[in-house]
Amino acid sequence: MNCNTPTDVTFSFTGFAQRGGNTGDHADGWGIAFFEDRGLRHFVDHLPAVDSPVAELIRRYPIKSRNVIAHIRKATQGLVSLQNCHPFVRELWGRYWVFAHNGDLKDFRPRLHSHFHPVGDTDSEHAFCWIMQELAKSHASVPSIAELTITLKELAARIAPHGTFNFLLSNGQALWAHASTNLYYIERKHPFSEAQLSDEDVRIDFATQTTATDRVAIVVTAPLTVNEEWTAFSKGELLVFVDGQRQGC
Amino acid sequence: MNCNTPTDVTFSFTGFAQRGGNTGDHADGWGIAFFEDRGLRHFVDHLPAVDSPVAELIRRYPIKSRNVIAHIRKATQGLVSLQNCHPFVRELWGRYWVFAHNGDLKDFRPRLHSHFHPVGDTDSEHAFCWIMQELAKSHASVPSIAELTITLKELAARIAPHGTFNFLLSNGQALWAHASTNLYYIERKHPFSEAQLSDEDVRIDFATQTTATDRVAIVVTAPLTVNEEWTAFSKGELLVFVDGQRQGC
Numbered sequence: 001m002n003c004n005t006p007t008d009v010t011f012s013f014t015g016f017a018q019r020g021g022n023t024g025d026h027a028d029g030w031g032i033a034f035f036e037d038r039g040l041r042h043f044v045d046h047l048p049a050v051d052s053p054v055a056e057l058i059r060r061y062p063i064k065s066r067n068v069i070a071h072i073r074k075a076t077q078g079l080v081s082l083q084n085c086h087p088f089v090r091e092l093w094g095r096y097w098v099f100a101h102n103g104d105l106k107d108f109r110p111r112l113h114s115h116f117h118p119v120g121d122t123d124s125e126h127a128f129c130w131i132m133q134e135l136a137k138s139h140a141s142v143p144s145i146a147e148l149t150i151t152l153k154e155l156a157a158r159i160a161p162h163g164t165f166n167f168l169l170s171n172g173q174a175l176w177a178h179a180s181t182n183l184y185y186i187e188r189k190h191p192f193s194e195a196q197l198s199d200e201d202v203r204i205d206f207a208t209q210t211t212a213t214d215r216v217a218i219v220v221t222a223p224l225t226v227n228e229e230w231t232a233f234s235k236g237e238l239l240v241f242v243d244g245q246r247q248g249c
Numbered sequence: 250m251n252c253n254t255p256t257d258v259t260f261s262f263t264g265f266a267q268r269g270g271n272t273g274d275h276a277d278g279w280g281i282a283f284f285e286d287r288g289l290r291h292f293v294d295h296l297p298a299v300d301s302p303v304a305e306l307i308r309r310y311p312i313k314s315r316n317v318i319a320h321i322r323k324a325t326q327g328l329v330s331l332q333n334c335h336p337f338v339r340e341l342w343g344r345y346w347v348f349a350h351n352g353d354l355k356d357f358r359p360r361l362h363s364h365f366h367p368v369g370d371t372d373s374e375h376a377f378c379w380i381m382q383e384l385a386k387s388h389a390s391v392p393s394i395a396e397l398t399i400t401l402k403e404l405a406a407r408i409a410p411h412g413t414f415n416f417l418l419s420n421g422q423a424l425w426a427h428a429s430t431n432l433y434y435i436e437r438k439h440p441f442s443e444a445q446l447s448d449e450d451v452r453i454d455f456a457t458q459t460t461a462t463d464r465v466a467i468v469v470t471a472p473l474t475v476n477e478e479w480t481a482f483s484k485g486e487l488l489v490f491v492d493g494q495r496q497g498c
Contacts, residue, residue, distance in 0.1 A: 038368050039331025042291055053310045061302045082288025090340060094366035115364035115385065117343035119287050136364065 002175035003216040004243035006036075006064035011204045013058055013070065015197035015224045020049025020072035023199040028075040029085040032058060033098040034065035035172035040096045041065075044085040066243075067170045071100035076123075083120035087168075088128050090116055092135060093142045095171045099128040102221050103164030103180060127165070131155050145174045145247070149240045152176055156238050166221060175241045177219045179233030185219045186230050187245060195225040215244030251424035252465040253492035255285075255313035260453045262307055262319065264446035264473045269298025269321035272448040277324040278334040281307060282347040283314035284421035289345045290314075293334040315492075316419045320349035325372075332369035336417075337377050339365055341384060342391045344420045348377040351470050352413030352429060376414070380404050394423045394496070398489045401425055405487050415470060424490045426468045428482030433472050435479050436494060437465045444474040464493030 001009055013032070021027035030052065031044035041063060045052040049072050071086035078084040087100040101124035109126055112118075114136060116129035131152070138151045152169070156178045159165050166183050169176040177183060190213070192206035210216075219241070223230040233239065240247045250258055262281070270276035279301065280293035290312060294301040298321050320335035327333040336349040350373035358375055361367075363385060365378035380401070387400045401418070405427045408414050415432050418425040426432060439462070441455035468490070472479040482488065489496045 036295075036331045039293070039295075039334070041293060041331065044288070044290060046285075046288075053306065057302065057306050082285040082290065085288070089338075091366065091368060092364075094368055096368055115341075117340065119340060119343055119345055 001065075001068040001216065001218050002170070002241040002244055003066050003214065005211075005214050006066055007214070007216055008062035008064050009068050009070070010059055010062050011195075011197070011202070012218060012224055014202055015199040016070060016072070017049040017055050017059065018199035020055075022050045024072070026072040026074040028073045028080045029082070030055065030070070030072040031085045031087050031100070032068065032070040033087045033089065034063050035067040035096075035170065036065055038095060038172060040089065040098070040172070042087070042089055042098075044082055046080055046082050046085060067172050067175055069098045069100050069168045069170055069175075071102075076104040078120055078122035081120065084122050084125075086124060088125050090128070090132050092132055097132060097169065097171050099124075099131070100168045101127065102166040105159065105163040105165060108159060108162035127159055130159075131169075145240060145242060148174075149176065149238070149247075152178075153238045157236070160236060168219060173242070175217070175219065176238060177233070177241070178238040180235060182221050183219060183233040184221075184223050184230040185217060185233070185239070185241075185246070186228055188216045188218070189214070189244070194227070196227050198224060198226050217241040217244045217246065250314075250317040250465065250467050251419070251490040251493055252315050252463070254460075254463050255315055256463070256465055257311035257313050258317050258319070259308055259311050260444075260446070260451070261467060261473055263451055264448040265319060265321070266298040266304050266308065267448040269304075271299045273321070275321040275323040277322045277329045278331070279304065279319070279321040280334045280336050280349070281317065281319040282336045282338065283312050284316040284345075284419065285314055287344060287421060289338065289347070289421070291336070291338055291347075293331055295329055295331050295334060316421050316424055318347045318349050318417045318419055318424075320351075325353040327369055327371035330369065333371050333374070335373060337374050339377070339381050341381055346381060346418065346420050348373075348380070349417045350376065351415040354408065354412040354414060357408060357411035376408055379408075380418075394489065394491060397423075398425065398487070398496075401427075402487045406485070409485060417468060422491070424466070424468065425487060426482070426490070427487040429484060431470050432468060432482040433470075433479040434466060434468045434482070434488070434490075434495070435477055437467070438463070438493070443476070445476050447473060447475050466490040466493045466495065
């Protein structure tokens, strides 16, 4: 989620968490990260999201954030363990960077010669560390979001041929999303309407929860609601969202 | 806490959290980090620990860990915000490093010329980034705990003259603790006995919760229990604990 006003994710997370062991088979751990200004709340758990006491806290405690990345894991490479749960976090240029990957990369283990090294043993964390290394090399100081987007497009194009590489990345200022197979987004804005979750019998009327200036973008691997129009990413597309709006680039 | 068997901190945390706004005035946020193998659960909140829904989760959900660092903040430098809550986390050599500081450093803002930069604006995070930078420079590859201890003693001695520098540091393998004013430790081992919290009317009989081989070391700024013997650190002393035991060095 990327938005222009701090917003809670309790509605979306309620449906999403069902896919972690209930309506979906992604039951090998989960995680979620919320930016608050430059700060970050980062929760990971190796239990399935449907059974996790930490997930229960997230469903009940409305943490408000402008940038949130959540992930439920189906292990393809690496054991079921806490260090392999997405999203992963690193610091670069005095900001936290958060990364989650859906997919599977084959034969992508480039040498990491800088200061970013995986703690776990997934292909995903290795790819993230390589992205951080290459971003740090490509820009002497903190680049603009537009400059970062150009670099990330180049880097994503180098990784994507190795397999399935749907990813989300945020530094608290923007949300970058890259699709190699399935990724969808929606931009909610005034006039807001009612939405019905796909994974649980829960409805929400966003009109009662929002103001006319609120803008909220959600990016997902499969649409979360049944009565809204979600836009599919093209294969190989990298999009960037700022203040709840897709940026032209 | 450092121990040889995964142990929960619900008893100690119950007393400790009272100091975050109730029996103590450290009410400007709090945080706790639990290692599980190489993985890390990291919780921070800008609310006082006594009021925080996340602290309530920690009191009720017995997360078991061999290395835990917790902190309740009384702001001396930097605003009350999430990015200024301890403990801070960075990755180095493929391990997470967790740091919490009690005290106040004056005129210690060395240039950070490597890859570690503060996200918030505290003296504490700046000092941590400097320690990470200097550790990375001092050792080409992953050093032993004994080698790390020697380097950390040198680094702590360079920072300590700038003010009060009580700190805790862990990479999941060991717990390093440095005292410039108040720091106490206890090593609990067989035969275990009953303990009574200082900050709340709660008792626990460790004999019923442990096995004969368990060893647990706790390091604190003020003793947590009234009926156990806590050992004070000397001023300027840096100690390292592994598997619940103080190491000779």
